[in-house]
Amino acid sequence: MRVLVVEDEPxxxxxxxxxLRREAFAxxxxxxxxxxxxxLAVNDYDVLVLDRDIPGVHGDEVCRAIAGGDIRILMLTAASGVRDRVAGLGLGADDYLPKPFAFVELSARVHALLRRTRPAAPPVLERAGLRIDPGRREASRDGQPIVLANKEFALLTELVRADGAVVSTEHLLEKVWDENIDPFTNVVRVTMMKLRRRLGDPPIVETVAGVGYRIR
Structure with missing residues (x-):
């Protein structure tokens, strides 16, 4: 899952x-x-974490520009009054988090917004003996826990979320890695090799030549 954080305080x-990267987000x-x-014009984000008071184009205008699409918007602001929250939601934001905030609450709200994507995603993903809980960052196969690195966990989540459909390498690059990744890299193939070793036997991730990968 891919997130854009817009905040003017570096x-x-x-x-x-x-x-959020520790939670396996790109x-x-x-x-x-x-x-x-x-x-936002060139990348396919799932969630926008948007500070309301930012330079250039105000956060309100950014929110108005993309509200109503598939991306979910979590608005951040130092203004925490009821009127401010109502105004933010009225602009098209899906959720509103006043500053200062706890990071654990921020990530919980991002996970909650992801469950409200179209179509709605279940809180726990399951397929072919695999069980993925993105909120708790837990994975298991046939009831046995699997310890995964962040990118391996994100890669597996995308495959299980596809529910048997083939997931292209381009899609995995878009959703698992950030904009700094080299589009000609072999990082997907390398990470997939590591993931397959973690998942063990019998093999469960199938390569569809020239297309991508899927969970059998």
Whole structure:
């Protein structure tokens, strides 16, 4: 799952991004509203974490520009009054979190927003003996826990979420890695090799030549 964090305070933006990366999200960061709109135009994000008071293009205008689409919007602001929350939601935000906030609450709200995607995603994903709990960052196969690195966990989540459909390498690059990744890299293949070793036998991830991968 891919998240765009828009926050004009660099230290806070980097801290939020690092926290979400530990939760196996792919995260990009923008410090201005115009930067955010540029990234939103070219990348397929699942959640936008948006500070309301940002330079360039105000956060309200960014929210209005994308509200109603598939991306979920979590608005951040130092203004925590009822009128401010109502105004933020009225702009099209899906959730509203006043500053200061606890990072654990932030990530819980991001996970909750992901469950409200179209179609709605269940809180726990299951297929072919695999069980993935993104909120708790837990994975198991046939009841046995699997210890996964962040990118391995994110990769497996995308495959299980596809429910048997083939997932292309391009889609995995888009959803599991951030905008700094080299589009010609073999990182998907390498990470998939590691994931397959973690999952053990019998093999469960199938390669569809020239197309991508799927859970059998």
């Amino acid at each position: 230290i806070l933006a980097d801290a939020v991004a690092e926290w 995260v990009d960061v923008a410090h201005r509203g115009d930067e955010a709109l540029e990234r």
